[in-house]
Each structure stands twice: as structure tokens, then as C-alpha cells.
Amino acid sequence: MVRLANPDLTGHFVELIRRTSVLLPEDVVRALERARETEPVGSSAVGALDTILKNVEMARELDSPVCQDTGTPIFDIFMPVGYSLREFEDQILSALRIATQNSYLRPNAVDSVTGKNSGDNTGKGFPTVHFHEWTDSTIRVELTLKGGGSENVGAQYKLPDKSLNADRDLKGVRNVVLDAIYKAQGQGCSPGIIGVAIGGDRGSGFVESKRQLFRRLGDVNPDPALAALEQEIMEKANALDIGPMGFGGNTTVLGVKVGAQHRLPACFFVSVSYMCWACRRRSMEWRNGEVVHD
């Protein structure tokens, strides 16, 4: 195996963090605009969506974070064989310190034992970085900033669950996901985007449910059974009348994304990650010294 020299991406990581914190992705903005059209004129739901859309625009103009909870930074790096993982991790830590200094990130890493905030968004197990090897010569970096309010309303279910009329089938999956959306009410900053993983273990399930959140809202699941499930959950969730901010209304979720993993015969987990409307996800690609941001 040839050891490749890592390019110094520190400055590009800082720019990726800035863009992710400040610029809400276009597909999410369009979905919020469409949602606004479905709510009755003069309703609290419209008021909430108007404020949200105005805030998105102001953040862009003022180069300021969309939301003060800049969340857990979750990096996924796709790269060819041969690069040092440790070097990229060190660059990410430097970038997080710079972005925090520049007020694009709130200091968010708290020592769970002492309660002390590290002040620079670095700490034990913080941030989250996943590496993936691929055959492409490009280095692709995806970043999600996952806020705490929405993370708190995530949930994991173990099927069957009699109380929710949920057997070990897709209807059972539908029911527990609807239960999670109901239980979240407005507390995860609805309208939310729901990432679901069927199967896996308790750890891999949540990882996959968050990976689903990186999908574009308008994409179609390649598995027709899952595509139909996503559609059904979305329609039913929006009938719950929870609405933006939990004020009531037609838009409780902007999207539902479902992935499936193999499971143990004994286990049937459904892991649900709730993403707030401020769905901050961005990517960049490095090829031969050139970087392109999405």
C-alpha cells in the first residue's frame, strides 16, 4: 500500500463549518416555503414559518449561524486508500477551534463528569468523525451539525411493541416512527426531518438513522418498499396536527428517510433520529488540490 501525503484541508474544513452553520441547504428552504403555502392565512403556523424563513435569509446576509445550537459536528470522510486518518482528525480539531473563535460555532463540548465546557468544541469523543474508503481519487467530506433539542427527541424501539400495535413488519415500523413524532411534539423544532434505520444493533441503528438525514429531501428511496413507507409516514405524520413549533398545523415533518440494515434473528430495532427544520448539512470535495463546496 502506498502512503499518500495528506493535503492540508484545515482552511477548507473551517469554510465547510462556516457554510454549514450559516447557509441552510436550498432543498430545506424550498420545503419550508412550500410548507408555508399549506398553512391557513393568519395562523400561528404561518407566523412561525415566516419567522423561520426570515431568519434563514438574515443568517445568510449577516454571515451568522442559523441556530445558536450549532450541535454535534458529525463528519463523514470518503477517501481513497493511503491517507492518514489521524492527520485529518487533527486538521478537523484545528478547524473546530478556529470556527468557534470566529463565532460560527457555540462552544458545545461539555465534560460529562466535571460539567466543564472545553470552550473550543473538542473533547473526548467530540466531534464525531467517520471514515469511509472508496475507489474514487476524490476526498469527499460531509458535515452535519446536529442540534441538541432535536437529538433529545430521538428514540429507539424494539419490535414487537404491543402497546403501539407494532409487529415485526413495515407497518410496525410505521407505527413506532409515528409514535416518536407524536412524542416529540414541537420540542425538536418542528417541522422536522425524520431519519429512520430499521435493523442493525443499538449502536449501528442510530448511526444509520443519522446517515439517512444527509439525503436530499426530494430524492426517492431506491427500495420501492421503503419509498412507499417514507411517503406513508410523511402523510400520516402531517395529519397529526402538531405543526410548526407544535402550534398546530399541516406541516409536522418536511421529510422522512428510511434505511434498512441486517439484524440479528432476536433483534428488531427501529432507530429514529429527529432533525430540526434547521437541517444543517453541507459537503465539499477535494480533487488534485482543488476544493469545491456544495
Add this chain to the structure above:
Amino acid sequence: MIKVQLPFSEETARSLNVGDQVFLSGVMVTGRDTAHSYMVDNFIKRDPPESEREMQQILTELLNGGAIYHCGPVVAKENGRWRFVAAGPTTSIREEPYEDLVMEKFRLRGIIGKGGMGARTLAACQKVGGVYLHAIGGAATLIAQTVVDVLDVYKLKEFGVPEAFWKIRVVDFPCVVTMDSHGHSIHADVSARSKKILDDLLKG
């Protein structure tokens, strides 16, 4: 749109009803998870130790008839002065075990946050004459523009930026009354309504 100047009277609090849109102006203080457990541990469960007496005095003045904002801001320090860069509300329900105690102890009238609170806080709103004011979650840059001055910060080193008590002056801070002093809660209503719909959907 109703304009409310901070601090405000019991009469003003009781004149507000769920659904009212409110613009707040005046001085308020942020306080979230660490701040609430700190207040309960030091000023409610016991008489404060000598080291916390000054803090008690400061909070007594700030909170009497005032408002506490569940918020952990993004801040910047420019030429020695703090500025709020992004400052939307955090989820309030985590303060449910503490808020009624804090409201009664300090005669707090306004709780500002998102997502609503539970039966204990609603009961305290009725008893004290207070309201829960819902700000728009995630609208952090927009709300930060209404924070015209950062007057002081307490417990910054101990609690860290998000958890510190930030004393701020706001002008036309936008929010909606979602829990009032008459026992009404939009959150309780929406929750009950959506539960009925959910139960039907689960059967299908």
C-alpha cells in the same frame, strides 16, 4: 401585537392570553439547565452559602417581575464588549422540575423558551401571575438582532458560554403566549388532539 415592557406587573401578566403575540422590551436574563439547578440548589433548597449571597441579590433584582430566557447564545467579544451573534430559545421542558420553584421564589412573570412546559409550570403561572412566552426555535440570528446590549454576564467561567446568566437589553423581542395565567396551554391542547389522531392511525 402587544408591547410589554420588562419588568411587568401581575395585572399585565393576567391580561395576556394564549395566542397573543408579544413584543418584549427591557432587561432580561438568560438561564437554562445549569442555571436552574444552581438556583434551586442554592436559593430554594437551602439558604445560600456566603459565596453565593451576591448572586442571590443580583438574581432577586433581575427576576422580580422579570423574565428568564431559556437560551444558550453564540457570542462574540469585540473591543472588550460582548455581542449576541445567535440567540434562539432552547427546549424548555428540561426545566420543568425547577421552574415553578424559581417562579414562586423570585416572583418571576415571564418564562421564555420553546416547546412549552408542563402542569407544574402552568400551575405556577396561575398562582404567581405569569406567562410562558414561546420564541421561534432556531430563529437565532433574527432574535439576536433584538438584543441591543449585553449588560453583564454571571457565572461565565463556572458554567461556560451556553449556560451562563447573560443580562441583556432587548427591544421588540418577538414571542407568542402559549401558556397563560388562566390555566390554558396550547401545548396541552395540541398534545391531547394529536394523541387522539395517533391512536386512530395506529389501528389502521
